[in-house]
Each structure stands twice: as structure tokens, then as C-alpha cells.
Amino acid sequence: MLVKAYHLEVQIDLSRIRNWFSKYQLLKREHTFILYKTNKESYIYLKNYGSVVFLNCENFEIVTVLEYLNGTKNNMETMLSEEYEITINDDIEVDFGSIQIKELHDDIAHIIMLNLAQSVALMNYVNKASDLHEKTMVYSRQLEHTGNFKLSKTKMRKFIGRTLNLKNNIAENLFVFDSPEVAWSDKELSVLDYKLKDELDVAKRHQGIENSLNVIKENLDLFSDIIHHKYSSMLEWIIILLILFEIVQVLIEKIL
Secondary structure, three states: OEEEEEEOOOOOOHHHHOOOOOOOEEEEEOOOEEEEEEEOOEEEEEEOOOEEEEEOOOHHHHHHHHHHHHOOOOOOOOOEEEEEEEEEOOOOEEEOOEEEEOOOOHHHHHHHHHHHHHHHHHHHHHHHHHHHHHHHHHHHHHHHHHOOOOOOHHHHHHHHHHHHHHHHHHHHHOOOOOOOHHHHOOHHHHHHHHHHHHHHOHHHHHHHHHHHHHHHHHHHHHHHHHHHHHHHHHHHHHHHHHHHHHHHHHHHHHHO
């Protein structure tokens, strides 16, 4: 069996899509996710921050669902995705693109699909953080080589806004990586959840994004201080020139 996770890079309105998915069996529903069973051993999992996971689903079904959610045809090759093969065995193991479980049931499917949903969402956030970091590095290099940088106050505010929005999105959607409640009371489910999180490096990747965003924020704060100082100096010179103009005007009036 294959489990495939995709990220749409947009929020999914779970309340809006429920009617379209009514042909499937609804297993679990909360305000952040919906889990459907399409047949005996096939599942579809939708997470509100844009992740969709398919377990043991036919390719045509995957394409149909993704096209519906995106509202257009998808180039699935370019979508952020993750794929694992699931096998049934006597032990629980997760390693190099494979997940080994003792049996497949609804709770097992939920834990596998939740972790992969988090993983592809993290891919999206990693890409966005890397893009922001690369753009701020351009101005850091300018500052290093010329002692100045070409960045307007408006563009600076936009950078700060993008950074804060990204941090807020991560905090809102991935603020904790708790396991489903069912895993807390079942040893095998807890072991599977732990091994999935360890293999996917969910916590470490999340921390890496946070560190990158903190560095970006520090750089932008420094740039903002430099720009503020530059404008403050300019205002000081304007005030000095205005005072000199007043003095010259007074002297001219006295002389005349």
C-alpha cells in the first residue's frame, strides 16, 4: 500500500467541501481536519492548513480530489509531496520511505496521515522561509560591500509583514505536534507516532524554520534601524538648513 501526502499551499475550507465528499464514509471530524474512508483499506485525510493525504487510493481518485480542491487541473509533479510504502509485518518500523505496521485500521491510518500532513506542510514553510532568507541576504551582502543597501521603507515593511505572517501561520497551524488522543492510551499507536515523528524530523524542521525566521527578523530590525537613522539624520539636516535660512533672512532684514 502507498500513502501519498500533498500540500496545496492554500487553506482548505473544511466546512465548504463536506458535501462533495459525502460519498465517502466520514470517520473523524474536528475543526482542523476530516478523515474519510473510501473503502475497506483506503482513506483520505484533509488538514485545514492545506495538506491532503491519500492512503491506498487509486491514482484517478487522487487526481480528481486534488483538482476539486484546487479548482483546476494540477501538475502533480510540481506539487509538494511525500510518499511512503506501507507493509504489514510483526513489528512497527519506519525507515527510508517505508512504514511497517502489524495491521491497518482507522487509528493507525489517522496517525500515519497526520504525520505526513505535518511533514508536507513543513516543506512549504521551509521553502517560504528559505525564500525570505535569501532575499534578506541580498541586502546583507550590499551592506557588507558598499556600507549601504537599496531598500525603501515600504519594501522593508512588506518584508517584515511577510516574516510575521509566516511566523503566525506556523504558530496557528503547527504550534504543537501532539499525537491524536487515541495514541496516548495505546502503546503500539504511541510507538508508531514516535517513530514517524523521528523519521520525518518534524520537531527539528519546525525548530529550524523558527531559527531562520528569527535570523530574518533580526536582520530586518537592523535594516530598519539603519533606515530610521538615515531618515533621522536627513531630518536633522533639513531642520539645520531651515534654521540657517531663518537666520540669514533676519540678518538681511536688519541690514536692509
